[in-house]
Amino acid sequence: MEKAINVNSEIGKLKSVLLHRPGAEVENITPDTMHQLLFDDIPYLKIAQKEHDFFAQTLRDNGAETVYIEDLAADVFQTESVKKDFLARLLHEAGYRPGRTLDGLTEYLTSMDTKAMVDKIYAGVRKNELDLQRTVLSDMAGSDAENHFYLNPLPNAYFTRDPQASMGVGMTINKMTFPARQPESLITEYVMAHHPRFKDTPIWRDRNHTTRIEGGDELVLNKHTVAIGVSERTSSKTIQALAKELFANPLSTFDTVLAVEIPHNHAMMHLDTVFTMINHDQFTVFPGIFDGSGNINAFILRPGKDGEVEIEHLTDLKAALKKVLDLSELDLIECGNGDPIVAPREQWNDGSNTLAIAPGEIVTYDRNYVTIELLKEHGVKVHEILSSELARGRGGARCMSQPLWREDI
Ligand SMILES: NC(=O)NCCC[C@H](N)C(=O)O
DSSP states (O other): OOOSOBBOOSSSOEEEEEEOOOOGGGGGOOTTTTTTTTOSSOOOHHHHHHHHHHHHHHHHHTTOEEEEHHHHHHHHTTSHHHHHHHHHHHHHHTTOOSSHHHHHHHHHHHTSOHHHHHHHHHHOEEGGGSSOTTTOHHHHSSGGGGOOEEEOOOGGGGOTTSSEEEEBTEEEEOOOSSGGGHHHHHHHHHHHHHOGGGTTOOEEEOSOSSSOOOGGGEEEEETTEEEEEESSSOOHHHHHHHHHHHHHOTTOOOOEEEEEEOOOSGGGOSGGGTEEEEETTEEEEOGGGSOTTSOOOEEEEEEOGGGOEEEEEESOHHHHHHHHHTOSOOEEEEGGGGOTTHHHHHHHTTTTOOEEEETTEEEEETTOHHHHHHHHHTTOEEEEEOOTTGGGGSOOTTTTOEEEEEOOO
């Protein structure tokens, strides 16, 4: 098998990464829809794009190939049968059943050039774009009439970390928690199934499940160990099922899953918003995840008898990490230096959400200057990126990137 994916750590030199450049979808957020679309404000698109381009350039300048999911999607939808099948699934999942609206939407989207169609799927389809006026009662009366879109925009798509996650030589394609993000992983499903670049890539778990997982919760600590957040977005049931698959599949090298239970709320929706790996023995952590005694629930899952898993319960994150990584010492660097005002302020704007591009070398938002100074004091090399508009979506450098290839460490 020729490998398309090689991600055996969070810190190996980054060679290839999946991105999405924010587009018109960001301008289809309104004050009425922003919470349902998982935003806290409406970014200024022109600046968000400049900031994103700066981020991508920083990655390229440091030796990483940047691959855009929208380009991969446009490649696979060049094949008519794949495009047709995808549109049928997308529209079915959006709730459309045979009838005028389904026909109208299918016709509208297929009439476009493929790349324009992909951009439109991210941007969303407004009702006034189609000539179905006065033929569909639900467009005119009832709660559906208040929605201006036949297909909602996908403004979270620039957080490419979440709809899928690379692990070893394979990937998880994720069942997303909220409807606002579910189409994103449908796009991944089609790219992984049909793009020649990803031919024969193992899929550890696909999105066709009822239990949820998102990539921000999935951290590859080393060739044997993944850490997964039990969070607002990832359920303990999924973690156990994924652990079983990783332990049983001969293409997987993983034999340990560390499940870390974090608070379930919007500010800390994924493990990587409160905890990231930046070196062999260094991590960022937001102190707000610990209880008054400094404890947190951490569970080590290992292969057990008859294909089941054995679970060890610990309440000390540092001890759990030392154990799974076989380390005697560990440097947990606190976001905002643990200050009761600075730490939550910088965490809110992703001060704990760093992307390692090599051991001890990270990319992170410039605005979190207290955390950045502290990281430098701990010997970390920091590449700062612009963050005024991108941060409004509540995700940082790690959230905006899905590594496809890292050098082994
Ligand atoms: N890995 C991440 O933490 N991603 C950030 C996702 C933010 C997005 N607005 C969301 O709520 O899903």
